Amino acid sequence: QVQLVESGGDLVKPGGSLRLSCAASGFNFNDYYMSWIRQAPGKGLQWISYISTTSTYTEYADSVKGRFTISRDNAKNSLFLHMHSLRAEDTAVYYCVREKSQTSGSYYDYWGRGTLVTVSS
Amino acid sequence: DIQMTQSPSSLSASVGDRVTITCRASQGITNSLAWYQQKVGKAPRLLLYGASRLESGVPSRFSGSGSGTDYTLTISSLQSEDFLIYYCQQYYSAPYTFGQGTKLEIK
Numbered sequence: 603q604v605q606l607v608e609s610g611g612d613l614v615k616p617g618g619s620l621r622l623s624c625a626a627s628g629f630n631f632n633d634y635y636m637s638w639i640r641q642a643p644g645k646g647l648q649w650i651s652y653i654s655t656t657s658t659y660t661e662y663a664d665s666v667k668g669r670f671t672i673s674r675d676n677a678k679n680s681l682f683l684h685m686h687s688l689r690a691e692d693t694a695v696y697y698c699v700r701e702k703s704q705t706s707g708s709y710y711d712y713w714g715r716g717t718l719v720t721v722s723s
Numbered sequence: 724d725i726q727m728t729q730s731p732s733s734l735s736a737s738v739g740d741r742v743t744i745t746c747r748a749s750q751g752i753t754n755s756l757a758w759y760q761q762k763v764g765k766a767p768r769l770l771l772y773g774a775s776r777l778e779s780g781v782p783s784r785f786s787g788s789g790s791g792t793d794y795t796l797t798i799s800s801l802q803s804e805d806f807l808i809y810y811c812q813q814y815y816s817a818p819y820t821f822g823q824g825t826k827l828e829i830k
Contacts, residue, residue: 647812
C-alpha cells in the first residue's frame with residue numbers, strides 16, 4: 603500500500619535551517635508529482651511547493667519562495683524540503699503529499715502523517 | 724489566487740442527520756474541486772474529486788455536487804466517525820487553495 607513517511611521536523615531558532623525528508627513506498631515514485639503542504643497549529647491547509655517527476659519543474663508559494671527548496675531522489679524514492687531563513691510563521695506540521703494529476707490540475711490522494719516544525723527562540 | 728470560502732465554519736448535528744457543507748470559489752473552477760476529511764492530529768483523507776467523484780473506499784453516504792463557483796458536500800446519514808473537519812480544495816488554477824475548513828460537531 604502507498605506509504606509516505608516524513609522526518610526531520612524539529613525545534614529551530616528564527617533564521618535557522620532545516621531539511622525535511624519523505625520516504626515513499628508502495629507505488630512507482632517516478633511517475634508522480636509530489637508536493638509539500640503545511641498546517642499551522644489550529645489552522646487550515648496551505649500548499650507550499652511541488653516538484654515534477656524528473657525535477658524539471660518546481661513551484662513555490664509566495665510565502666516561502668526564495669527560502670525553501672524542494673528536491674527529490676527517484677533512485678531512493680525520497681522527497682525533500684530544504685528550509686532556510688525560518689520564521690515563526692513557518693511553524694506547522696508539514697505533510698508530504700502525492701499528487702493525482704488531472705487535465706486542469708492536481709488534487710492530493712495520499713498524505714503522510716506529517717512532521718512538526720517549530721520555529722521559536 | 725482563487726479564494727475558497729466554506730460555510731458554515733462549524734456545524735452541530737446528530738447521528739443520522741443529513742448535512743450539507745458549502746464551498747464557494749472566488750471564480751469559476753469548472754468542477755476542479757476536491758473534498759478532504761481530517762481528524763485532529765491526523766493527515767487529511769481524500770473523499771471526493773472532480774466535485775462529485777467518490778474516492779475508492781469512501782462510503783456512499785458522502786456525495787458532492789455543484790458547478791461554476793458553488794459546490795456542496797453532503798453526508799446523507801451522519802455516523803459517529805464523521806464528526807471531523809472537512810476541507811475543500813480547488814485545483815483549477817495554481818496555486819491550489821483550500822477552504823478554511825468546516826468542523827462537524829455532535830449536537
